[in-house]
Amino acid sequence: MCSINDAEFESDEELMQPDEIAQIDGAICKKCNENKAEVLLRVKDAYCKTCFLAAATHKFRATVGKSKLVRPTDSILVGHSGKAGSTVLLHLIKAGMSEAVHKRLMYKTTVLYIDEGAVIGEPIEQRCSEISAIQEQVNSLGFVGHVVPLSEALHNTEPKIYPLDCGLEIPSDDAELINLFGAISNYTSKEELLHKLRQKLLISVARSLGCCKIFTADGATDLAIKILSNIALGRGAHLPLDVGFVDSRDSNIKILRPMRDFTRKELSYYLNFHKLKVVQIPGLTTKKDAYVSIQNLTEKFVTELNTEFSGTVSAVFRTGEKLTTGNTQTTNSGKSCVLCSAPLDTIFTDTSSLQATEFSRLVSAEGPMGHIGKDAFQLKTFGNAAEATENTATDGAKRCDNCSCSRSIERPEKSVPDMDIHLCYGCRLIFRDLDKQHSMPEFLQNAVKQQRSLDHMQKEIAEFLL
Ligand SMILES: [Zn+2]
Ligand SMILES: [Zn+2]
Structure with missing residues (x-):
C-alpha cells in the first residue's frame, strides 16, 4: 500500500x-x-488576445519548422475529426497561406475525415448528417475534403475515398467491421484497435492521394494521456513513435503532430477568439463511464489532476518527450508488427519481465494438469517466424508444439496464438480479448502469410549463400 x-x-x-x-x-x-x-x-x-494569437501562430510554425521535415511545397494530408485540435490546425494552415510572401505556407493541403459511425452502430442517416456537418465546417475553413469509411482499413487494397459533398454510399465491409468490434470483449482493446486502424487508413489514403506527410491534431493534453495509457497498455517501447513529433514507422509517409504543444485550454481560447465551431461526433466511449477503459480512466486522472495542479499535463508531456529520445531500435530481427507496423518489441531473453508475464499467463491457461516445456513455451510465445513456419508440417497439418512428439494436432486456423509472433506486445493484448470463435481479420492473415514467405525466402537465400 x-x-x-x-x-x-x-x-x-x-x-x-x-x-x-x-x-x-x-x-x-x-x-x-x-x-x-x-x-x-x-x-x-x-x-491579451493579440499576443495570445500571435504566440499560437508562432508556436505552430516553430513546431513544424524546427523539425526541418516539411518542405514548403509538400503535399499534406490533414486528418480532421471536426474537434477542437483539427479545427484549429486547419485554421492555422489557412491563415499561413495568406501571410506575406516570405512567410507564406505553400502546402498542398488535403483534408480527410474518417467515418467511424459503423463501429458504434450509428444508422447511415446519422453518419450522412455528420459528414454534411464536417463538409460545412471544412468549407467554412476554406478547404474541400474527402471522407473514407473506417472499414476501408480492413483490407490491403487501395481505399475507396469519396469527396465530402457526395454523401456516403453504404460501404459493403461494414458488417465485417461491426463483427470484429463486436467480438472484442472490452473497450480498452476496442479503442486500441480503432486507433491502429485509423493510423493504417491515414497512411494508405495518403499513399493513394500522393501525399508525403500526414498532419494529425494531437495536442499536449491528448499526448500526456497517451503517454500514461500507453505505458499501462504495454506500449512503452513505442512511445517515441506514438507521442513524438514524428511517427516514422512507414518509410515513405511520415505522420507529424504539429499541434503537440497546444493544451486543451489554449485550443478553446483560439476557437473562441476566431469564433470557430467544432463538430461533436460521438465516439466509442461517449457517454460511457470513466471506468469503461484504461484510456478513459487515464483521461479522467490527467484532466482532473490538471485542474488543481496546472503543471500536470506539462510535466507528463515533457517527461514523455525525454523518453522519446531513447533507443528506438527495440527490434526483433528487424521485423515489424503486422497491425501497427512498429518494430517488434518482443525480444525474448531469459531475464525479461515479458518472459515472466507470458510464462505465468500460459501456465494459468493450461491449468493444474498442464505441462509446458521450455522449448514449447519459447515457440508458443516468442519463437521467430521461421520457427513457426517450420512447426507446420509439410503436409500442412500442425504438429504438436507442447513436446517433441511430432504428432499432428487439430488447431483452429488463423487463431490468435498462430499470429502472436507477428504482433508487438500491445497489439497481442488487443486480440487476447477477441472472442475465441472469431478468426483474425483477413488483412492481418494476409500480412502474416506475406511475412512468412518473406522469412522463408530470406532463409533460402542465406542457405544458398553459405
Ligand atoms: Zn499583449
Ligand atoms: Zn503492434
Missing part, C-alpha cells in the same frame, strides 16, 4: 497544495504590458 504521506510528511500542510488561480479582472498582458489581459494560462500568466 502506498504510504508516502506516513513516511515523508507529518501533516497535510506539507503535501503539494492546489494552485491558487490568479484573477484576470483588471490584469495587464505580461507580454506587451499594455493591453487588457483576456487569457489566463498556467494559472498566473495573463495575455
Whole structure:
C-alpha cells in the first residue's frame, strides 16, 4: 500500500497544495504590458488576445519548422475529426497561406475525415448528417475534403475515398467491421484497435492521394494521456513513435503532430477568439463511464489532476518527450508488427519481465494438469517466424508444439496464438480479448502469410549463400 504521506510528511500542510488561480479582472498582458489581459494560462500568466494569437501562430510554425521535415511545397494530408485540435490546425494552415510572401505556407493541403459511425452502430442517416456537418465546417475553413469509411482499413487494397459533398454510399465491409468490434470483449482493446486502424487508413489514403506527410491534431493534453495509457497498455517501447513529433514507422509517409504543444485550454481560447465551431461526433466511449477503459480512466486522472495542479499535463508531456529520445531500435530481427507496423518489441531473453508475464499467463491457461516445456513455451510465445513456419508440417497439418512428439494436432486456423509472433506486445493484448470463435481479420492473415514467405525466402537465400 502506498504510504508516502506516513513516511515523508507529518501533516497535510506539507503535501503539494492546489494552485491558487490568479484573477484576470483588471490584469495587464505580461507580454506587451499594455493591453487588457483576456487569457489566463498556467494559472498566473495573463495575455491579451493579440499576443495570445500571435504566440499560437508562432508556436505552430516553430513546431513544424524546427523539425526541418516539411518542405514548403509538400503535399499534406490533414486528418480532421471536426474537434477542437483539427479545427484549429486547419485554421492555422489557412491563415499561413495568406501571410506575406516570405512567410507564406505553400502546402498542398488535403483534408480527410474518417467515418467511424459503423463501429458504434450509428444508422447511415446519422453518419450522412455528420459528414454534411464536417463538409460545412471544412468549407467554412476554406478547404474541400474527402471522407473514407473506417472499414476501408480492413483490407490491403487501395481505399475507396469519396469527396465530402457526395454523401456516403453504404460501404459493403461494414458488417465485417461491426463483427470484429463486436467480438472484442472490452473497450480498452476496442479503442486500441480503432486507433491502429485509423493510423493504417491515414497512411494508405495518403499513399493513394500522393501525399508525403500526414498532419494529425494531437495536442499536449491528448499526448500526456497517451503517454500514461500507453505505458499501462504495454506500449512503452513505442512511445517515441506514438507521442513524438514524428511517427516514422512507414518509410515513405511520415505522420507529424504539429499541434503537440497546444493544451486543451489554449485550443478553446483560439476557437473562441476566431469564433470557430467544432463538430461533436460521438465516439466509442461517449457517454460511457470513466471506468469503461484504461484510456478513459487515464483521461479522467490527467484532466482532473490538471485542474488543481496546472503543471500536470506539462510535466507528463515533457517527461514523455525525454523518453522519446531513447533507443528506438527495440527490434526483433528487424521485423515489424503486422497491425501497427512498429518494430517488434518482443525480444525474448531469459531475464525479461515479458518472459515472466507470458510464462505465468500460459501456465494459468493450461491449468493444474498442464505441462509446458521450455522449448514449447519459447515457440508458443516468442519463437521467430521461421520457427513457426517450420512447426507446420509439410503436409500442412500442425504438429504438436507442447513436446517433441511430432504428432499432428487439430488447431483452429488463423487463431490468435498462430499470429502472436507477428504482433508487438500491445497489439497481442488487443486480440487476447477477441472472442475465441472469431478468426483474425483477413488483412492481418494476409500480412502474416506475406511475412512468412518473406522469412522463408530470406532463409533460402542465406542457405544458398553459405
Ligand atoms: Zn499583449
Ligand atoms: Zn503492434
